[in-house]
Amino acid sequence: QVQLQESGPGLVKPSETLSLTCGVSGNSISSGFFWGWIRQPPGKGLEWIGSVYHSGSTYYNPSLKSRVTISVDTSKNQFSLKLTSVTAADTAVYYCSRIYSSAWYFWGQGTLVTVSS
Amino acid sequence: QSALTQPPSASGSPGQSVTISCTGTSSDVGGYNYVSWYQQHPGKAPKLMIYEVSKRPSGVPDRFSGSKSGNTASLTVSGLQAEDDADYYCCSYAGSSNYVFGTGTKVTVL
Secondary structure (H helix, E strand, O other), X not given: OOEEEEEOOOEEOXXXXXXXXXXXXXXXXXXXXXXXXXXXXXXXXXEEEEEEEOOOOEEEOOOOOOOEEEEEEOOOOEEEEEEOOOOHHHOEEEEXXXXXXXXXXXXXXXXXXXXXX | OOOEEOOOEEEEOOOOOEEEEEEOOOOOHXXXXXXXXXXXXXXXXXXXXXXXXXXXXXOOOOOEEEEEEOOEEEEEEOOOOHHHOEEEEEEEEOOOOOEEEEOOEEEEEO
Protein backbone atom coordinates (compact mmCIF):
# COMPACT_ATOMS: atom_id res chain seq x y z
CA GLN A 1 0.00 0.00 0.00
CA VAL A 2 1.34 3.39 -1.00
CA GLN A 3 1.78 5.81 1.87
CA LEU A 4 2.67 9.49 1.62
CA GLN A 5 3.72 11.83 4.42
CA GLU A 6 4.14 15.58 4.18
CA SER A 7 6.74 17.36 6.29
CA GLY A 8 7.98 20.91 6.68
CA PRO A 9 7.52 24.10 8.66
CA GLY A 10 4.00 24.91 9.80
CA LEU A 11 4.67 28.64 9.89
CA VAL A 12 6.22 30.76 7.16
CA LYS A 13 6.69 34.55 7.13
CA PRO A 14 5.21 36.67 4.35
CA SER A 15 7.49 37.10 1.30
CA GLU A 16 9.53 34.04 2.28
CA THR A 17 9.61 30.60 0.65
CA LEU A 18 7.38 27.72 1.67
CA SER A 19 9.18 24.38 1.47
CA LEU A 20 7.55 20.98 1.93
CA THR A 21 8.67 17.41 1.35
CA CYS A 22 6.58 14.32 0.70
CA GLY A 23 8.09 11.03 1.79
CA VAL A 24 6.83 7.98 -0.09
CA SER A 25 6.72 4.39 1.18
CA GLY A 26 5.32 1.24 -0.35
CA ASN A 27 6.11 2.42 -3.88
CA SER A 28 9.31 3.53 -5.56
CA ILE A 29 9.05 6.95 -7.17
CA SER A 30 11.34 5.62 -9.89
CA SER A 31 8.73 3.04 -10.89
CA GLY A 32 6.72 5.70 -12.70
CA PHE A 33 3.49 7.62 -12.10
CA PHE A 34 2.90 11.31 -11.59
CA TRP A 35 3.24 12.75 -8.10
CA GLY A 36 1.70 16.04 -7.10
CA TRP A 37 0.77 18.73 -4.63
CA ILE A 38 -2.75 19.93 -3.90
CA ARG A 39 -3.75 22.56 -1.35
CA GLN A 40 -6.89 23.62 0.48
CA PRO A 41 -7.22 27.00 2.20
CA PRO A 42 -9.18 26.84 5.46
CA GLY A 43 -12.89 26.41 4.72
CA LYS A 44 -12.32 26.44 0.95
CA GLY A 45 -11.94 24.01 -1.93
CA LEU A 46 -9.08 22.01 -3.38
CA GLU A 47 -6.54 23.53 -5.76
CA TRP A 48 -4.05 21.57 -7.88
CA ILE A 49 -0.61 23.14 -7.48
CA GLY A 50 1.47 20.98 -9.77
CA SER A 51 2.84 17.55 -10.62
CA VAL A 52 6.17 15.87 -11.25
CA TYR A 53 6.92 12.71 -13.19
CA HIS A 54 9.55 10.29 -11.92
CA SER A 55 11.85 11.52 -14.71
CA GLY A 56 11.72 15.01 -13.24
CA SER A 57 9.35 16.57 -15.78
CA THR A 58 7.14 19.14 -14.10
CA TYR A 59 3.70 20.65 -14.73
CA TYR A 60 2.29 23.60 -12.82
CA ASN A 61 -1.01 25.37 -12.29
CA PRO A 62 -0.78 28.43 -14.56
CA SER A 63 -1.96 30.66 -11.71
CA LEU A 64 1.00 29.62 -9.53
CA LYS A 65 3.59 28.77 -12.15
CA SER A 66 5.81 31.79 -11.57
CA ARG A 67 6.26 30.91 -7.88
CA VAL A 68 6.29 27.10 -7.81
CA THR A 69 9.03 24.53 -8.11
CA ILE A 70 8.41 20.80 -7.65
CA SER A 71 11.31 18.39 -7.69
CA VAL A 72 11.89 14.69 -7.14
CA ASP A 73 14.68 12.94 -5.25
CA THR A 74 14.64 9.28 -6.25
CA SER A 75 17.53 8.42 -3.93
CA LYS A 76 15.42 9.42 -0.92
CA ASN A 77 12.12 8.33 -2.50
CA GLN A 78 10.58 11.74 -1.94
CA PHE A 79 9.46 14.82 -3.81
CA SER A 80 9.34 18.44 -2.77
CA LEU A 81 7.44 21.69 -3.17
CA LYS A 82 8.80 25.20 -3.05
CA LEU A 83 6.50 28.21 -3.22
CA THR A 84 8.17 31.61 -3.22
CA SER A 85 6.99 35.06 -2.13
CA VAL A 86 4.18 33.70 0.01
CA THR A 87 1.31 35.80 1.32
CA ALA A 88 -1.58 35.11 3.67
CA ALA A 89 -3.49 33.77 0.67
CA ASP A 90 -1.09 30.81 0.60
CA THR A 91 -2.21 29.68 4.05
CA ALA A 92 -3.64 26.22 3.48
CA VAL A 93 -3.48 22.51 4.17
CA TYR A 94 -1.01 21.13 1.67
CA TYR A 95 -1.47 17.55 0.47
CA CYS A 96 0.87 15.37 -1.54
CA SER A 97 -0.66 12.71 -3.74
CA ARG A 98 -0.03 10.12 -6.45
CA ILE A 99 -1.86 9.81 -9.71
CA TYR A 100 -3.50 6.65 -11.02
CA SER A 101 -5.28 6.85 -14.37
CA SER A 102 -5.50 10.64 -14.18
CA ALA A 103 -7.05 10.57 -10.72
CA TRP A 104 -5.47 11.47 -7.39
CA TYR A 105 -5.53 7.99 -5.89
CA PHE A 106 -3.26 8.06 -2.84
CA TRP A 107 -3.07 11.02 -0.47
CA GLY A 108 -0.95 12.12 2.45
CA GLN A 109 -2.69 13.26 5.61
CA GLY A 110 -1.99 16.89 4.81
CA THR A 111 -0.03 19.56 6.64
CA LEU A 112 -1.25 23.02 7.59
CA VAL A 113 1.05 25.85 6.59
CA THR A 114 0.24 29.27 7.98
CA VAL A 115 1.73 32.41 6.48
CA SER A 116 2.09 35.02 9.20
CA SER A 117 4.70 37.32 10.67
CA GLN B 1 -8.05 27.51 -15.99
CA SER B 2 -11.16 28.16 -13.90
CA ALA B 3 -12.53 25.89 -11.19
CA LEU B 4 -15.26 23.51 -12.29
CA THR B 5 -18.72 24.57 -11.10
CA GLN B 6 -20.56 22.50 -8.50
CA PRO B 7 -23.67 23.34 -6.47
CA PRO B 8 -22.69 24.49 -2.96
CA SER B 9 -25.00 22.02 -1.27
CA ALA B 10 -27.22 18.98 -1.73
CA SER B 11 -29.22 16.90 0.69
CA GLY B 12 -31.34 13.81 1.05
CA SER B 13 -32.86 11.54 3.64
CA PRO B 14 -31.34 8.15 4.47
CA GLY B 15 -32.12 5.69 1.68
CA GLN B 16 -32.75 8.38 -0.89
CA SER B 17 -30.48 9.38 -3.78
CA VAL B 18 -28.62 12.60 -4.38
CA THR B 19 -26.92 13.74 -7.60
CA ILE B 20 -24.16 16.34 -7.78
CA SER B 21 -23.25 18.10 -11.01
CA CYS B 22 -19.82 19.31 -12.11
CA THR B 23 -19.77 21.71 -15.05
CA GLY B 24 -16.66 22.60 -16.98
CA THR B 25 -15.76 23.31 -20.58
CA SER B 26 -14.72 21.47 -23.70
CA SER B 27 -11.11 22.00 -22.56
CA ASP B 28 -11.54 19.90 -19.45
CA VAL B 29 -14.66 17.88 -18.58
CA GLY B 30 -15.97 17.78 -22.13
CA GLY B 31 -12.64 17.03 -23.71
CA TYR B 32 -11.48 14.00 -21.75
CA ASN B 33 -12.94 10.98 -20.00
CA TYR B 34 -10.78 11.70 -16.98
CA VAL B 35 -13.23 13.04 -14.43
CA SER B 36 -12.74 11.92 -10.85
CA TRP B 37 -14.73 12.46 -7.64
CA TYR B 38 -13.49 12.78 -4.07
CA GLN B 39 -15.20 12.53 -0.70
CA GLN B 40 -13.81 14.57 2.17
CA HIS B 41 -14.84 14.40 5.80
CA PRO B 42 -13.92 17.28 8.15
CA GLY B 43 -10.24 17.31 9.02
CA LYS B 44 -9.47 14.38 6.72
CA ALA B 45 -7.71 13.99 3.39
CA PRO B 46 -9.89 13.57 0.32
CA LYS B 47 -10.71 10.01 -0.72
CA LEU B 48 -11.04 8.94 -4.34
CA MET B 49 -14.56 7.63 -5.04
CA ILE B 50 -14.80 7.63 -8.85
CA TYR B 51 -12.18 7.84 -11.62
CA GLU B 52 -12.38 7.86 -15.42
CA VAL B 53 -15.94 9.26 -15.15
CA SER B 54 -17.58 6.09 -13.87
CA LYS B 55 -15.06 3.60 -12.46
CA ARG B 56 -14.93 2.79 -8.75
CA PRO B 57 -11.70 2.03 -6.91
CA SER B 58 -11.61 -1.17 -4.90
CA GLY B 59 -13.55 -0.81 -1.68
CA VAL B 60 -15.87 1.99 -2.80
CA PRO B 61 -19.53 0.93 -2.46
CA ASP B 62 -21.54 0.54 -5.66
CA ARG B 63 -23.95 3.10 -4.22
CA PHE B 64 -21.58 5.63 -5.76
CA SER B 65 -21.82 6.08 -9.53
CA GLY B 66 -20.57 8.60 -12.05
CA SER B 67 -21.54 9.75 -15.51
CA LYS B 68 -20.84 12.51 -18.01
CA SER B 69 -22.73 14.30 -20.73
CA GLY B 70 -21.01 17.00 -22.72
CA ASN B 71 -19.26 19.45 -20.42
CA THR B 72 -21.08 18.25 -17.29
CA ALA B 73 -20.19 15.29 -15.10
CA SER B 74 -22.37 13.91 -12.33
CA LEU B 75 -21.95 11.87 -9.17
CA THR B 76 -24.94 9.98 -7.83
CA VAL B 77 -25.07 8.55 -4.33
CA SER B 78 -27.89 6.04 -3.99
CA GLY B 79 -29.27 4.67 -0.77
CA LEU B 80 -27.84 7.54 1.27
CA GLN B 81 -26.25 6.59 4.55
CA ALA B 82 -25.17 8.73 7.48
CA GLU B 83 -21.51 8.29 6.62
CA ASP B 84 -22.08 9.83 3.18
CA ASP B 85 -22.49 13.22 4.92
CA ALA B 86 -19.35 14.97 3.60
CA ASP B 87 -17.91 17.37 1.08
CA TYR B 88 -17.54 16.14 -2.49
CA TYR B 89 -15.19 17.50 -5.15
CA CYS B 90 -14.90 16.71 -8.82
CA CYS B 91 -11.64 16.97 -10.72
CA SER B 92 -10.91 16.88 -14.42
CA TYR B 93 -7.83 16.44 -16.54
CA ALA B 94 -7.39 19.67 -18.52
CA GLY B 95 -4.73 18.71 -21.03
CA SER B 96 -0.94 19.12 -20.95
CA SER B 97 -0.80 17.21 -17.65
CA ASN B 98 -2.87 19.93 -15.94
CA TYR B 99 -5.77 19.33 -13.58
CA VAL B 100 -8.66 21.42 -12.29
CA PHE B 101 -10.88 20.80 -9.28
CA GLY B 102 -14.49 21.67 -8.73
CA THR B 103 -15.78 24.21 -6.23
CA GLY B 104 -17.09 21.50 -3.92
CA THR B 105 -20.52 20.37 -2.74
CA LYS B 106 -21.60 19.81 0.85
CA VAL B 107 -23.87 16.77 1.02
CA THR B 108 -26.11 16.63 4.07
CA VAL B 109 -27.89 13.47 5.09
CA LEU B 110 -31.06 14.70 6.75
